[in-house]
Amino acid sequence: MSKPLEGVYAALTTPFAGDEIAADKLRDNVQKYNRTDLAGYLVLGSTGESVSLTDGESLQLVEAVVAAAAPEKKILVGTARESTKGTIDFTNSLAGRGIAAALVRPPSYFKSKMTREALKTHYLAVAEASKLPVLIYNMPQNTGISLEPQLIIDLAPHPNIVGLKESSGSLAFLGEVVREVPDRFHYFLGSGHVIYPGLEMGACGAILAVANAAPEMSAEIFRLFKAGKKDEARRLQLDLVPLNKALMEVYGIAGLKYAQDLRGYYGGPARLPLLPVGDQAKRDIAALLKKMGL
DSSP states (O other): OOOTTOEEEEEOOOOEETTEEOHHHHHHHHHHHTTSOOOEEEESSTTTTGGGSOHHHHHHHHHHHHHHSOTTOEEEEEOOOSSHHHHHHHHHTTTTSOOOEEEEOOOOTTGGGOOHHHHHHHHHHHHHHOSSOEEEEEOHHHHSOOOOHHHHHHHTTSTTEEEEEEOSOOHHHHHHHHTTSOTTOEEEEOOGGGHHHHHHTTOOEEEESGGGTOHHHHHHHHHHHHTTOHHHHHHHHHHHHHHHIIIIIIIHHHHHHHHHHHTTSOOOOOOTTSOOOOHHHHHHHHHHHHHTTO
16 A cells, blocks of 8 residues: 655755755755655754754754755654654744654653653654654664554554654564554654565665665665565665665764765765764775675
């Protein structure tokens, strides 16, 4: 069954010039990505260094993507703040801007108190008050909080909770959730390692950092799968794994941005405290892209 937000999205990086955001570079990147088969873009996700941005900078970046995105491309925005009120306020500040959904990671500073009941209360309050549809975001690698499958299942019936981005890469998590949630619920993969198997198990798409450097490959896995060309999709998935591992597990956001630079997009520096990649890492990334024909 097709879902309105299905497909592969790029979890956009945030361009900086020195230590200032470079909204013009973000517009340029999006205009180039418009020529690919990506379903759309996530602004202000983990890959966008959202926790290192002010609200003012965040709004400028959203406006840049809204202005540059092709009409058929859907826009998702990470809106989480550490308080429920802050999350609601920032989410609702984006109403009327053409945003398809808000992506909300769990609050994590007081993680020892983020019980299932606290998290359920938080997400239900956000969903009730939000003027945008809500996607739950499970990113335990960064937040230190792993949302339990049963919590997602309990939240899924809320009419304003439209899906989940699950970035742990766990296919067991996927298997537990998709069989229990409503048909309208979007399950997005957040790891480039598991696009193909995740689609086979019922995911409707993916929101990927690696799509900044390999948008064509990332989107093509989805296209081939939907076209029934599963052997080709599986082979392309296997080809993507080494790049995804290098950029997301070994070198991180700074390495991903360097790969963007090599591919003709603007990556530029990460914002401190993230450090740039060294010369050997740059050589390794360049060699891997060359080997992959990118």
